[in-house]
Amino acid sequence: MATGAPLPLERQHAAVDAARGLPPLLVAALRVASTVAPGVHGRRRVGTGDSFWQFRPYGAGDSMARIDWRQSGKSDALFIRDQEWEAAQSLWLWRDLSPSMDYRSGPALPSKRERAEVLALALASLLIRAGERVALLGGADRPSASRTTLPRLALRLAEEALGDGLPPAVPVPRYGRVLLFGDFFTDPEALGARLRGLADRGVQGHLVQVLDPAEVALPFKGRIRFLDSESRDEMLARRVEDIRPAYRARLDAHTAALADLARRLGWGFVRHTTDQAPTVALVTLYQQLSDGGGRERGAR
Structure with missing residues (x-):
C-alpha cells in the first residue's frame, strides 16, 4: 500500500471500536501520573544487564x-x-478480571475495575518515564519502555475477557516484578498457591486490593437483598444493621490474611478504596518500588 493511502473501511471501523473506551482511561491515568510525577525520582540503578x-x-x-x-x-x-539493573527493568501488571470488579456503590464513584485500570496505567506511565520496561502479565507483548507501550497496554486491558480472579500461572523471569490489582475476593490459600511459584524464583510483587467504600462499611439500612455477581447467589438481610459487625469482622480477617500472605512471600500489600484519590495508592506503590522492599500499607 502506498504511503498515505487510507486504511480499508473495515480496518477503520475496527480501529474506532478498539479506541472507543481508550481516551478517557488514558486521560485519567496520565492526569494521576502527572500529579505524582513532580514528587518522585527515576529508579535507574547500577547492576548486571545488557542495556x-x-x-x-x-x-x-x-x-x-x-x-x-x-x-x-x-x-x-x-x-x-x-x-542497568536488568531485574528492575521488567515489570508485569495484572488487573483482576472477575465480574465483582464492575461494582460501584454510587454514580459518583468509579467501578473497582476502572480504578484498578487507572492505577495500573498511571503507574506504568511513571515507570516508563523512569526507563522501566512494562507489560501485562500473561499478555503476548514483551516488556517495553517505548512511547507506544502505554496506549498498547490500555488497548490490551480493554480487550481482556472475564476471568476467575486469579492471576495467570505464567512464568516471569527470575528477579522480575509483578504488580497485581484486584479486590481479591478469593481464597487466600488458592491465591498463595498461584503466587508461590513466582516468589520461589525470586520474583518480587505487590498486591493492591481495590474495594468500594460500601464493601468496607456496609452502610445500608433495613431490608436488603444482596446478589453475588459471580455465583448469582442471593441473600436476603432483613436488617443489615444486625449483620454489619460480623460482616466487617470477616472482611477485616480476609484482608489480614491477604496482608499475611504478602508478608510471607516478601511482597508488598496496599488496600485502596475507590472514594480515595488514586494518587494516595500510586505514591505508596511508587515508594515501595523505589525502596525495593515489600511493606504492608494502606488505609483501613
Whole structure:
C-alpha cells in the first residue's frame, strides 16, 4: 500500500471500536501520573544487564576489567561503563478480571475495575518515564519502555475477557516484578498457591486490593437483598444493621490474611478504596518500588 493511502473501511471501523473506551482511561491515568510525577525520582540503578546506562569516573574499589578504554581514551580520566539493573527493568501488571470488579456503590464513584485500570496505567506511565520496561502479565507483548507501550497496554486491558480472579500461572523471569490489582475476593490459600511459584524464583510483587467504600462499611439500612455477581447467589438481610459487625469482622480477617500472605512471600500489600484519590495508592506503590522492599500499607 502506498504511503498515505487510507486504511480499508473495515480496518477503520475496527480501529474506532478498539479506541472507543481508550481516551478517557488514558486521560485519567496520565492526569494521576502527572500529579505524582513532580514528587518522585527515576529508579535507574547500577547492576548486571545488557542495556547501557552511563559512563562514570573510575573510583577506588572498581575493577579494572570494567574500564571502558574507548571512552577513557577521549580524555585524561578513566571511565567505568555502567549497565542497568536488568531485574528492575521488567515489570508485569495484572488487573483482576472477575465480574465483582464492575461494582460501584454510587454514580459518583468509579467501578473497582476502572480504578484498578487507572492505577495500573498511571503507574506504568511513571515507570516508563523512569526507563522501566512494562507489560501485562500473561499478555503476548514483551516488556517495553517505548512511547507506544502505554496506549498498547490500555488497548490490551480493554480487550481482556472475564476471568476467575486469579492471576495467570505464567512464568516471569527470575528477579522480575509483578504488580497485581484486584479486590481479591478469593481464597487466600488458592491465591498463595498461584503466587508461590513466582516468589520461589525470586520474583518480587505487590498486591493492591481495590474495594468500594460500601464493601468496607456496609452502610445500608433495613431490608436488603444482596446478589453475588459471580455465583448469582442471593441473600436476603432483613436488617443489615444486625449483620454489619460480623460482616466487617470477616472482611477485616480476609484482608489480614491477604496482608499475611504478602508478608510471607516478601511482597508488598496496599488496600485502596475507590472514594480515595488514586494518587494516595500510586505514591505508596511508587515508594515501595523505589525502596525495593515489600511493606504492608494502606488505609483501613
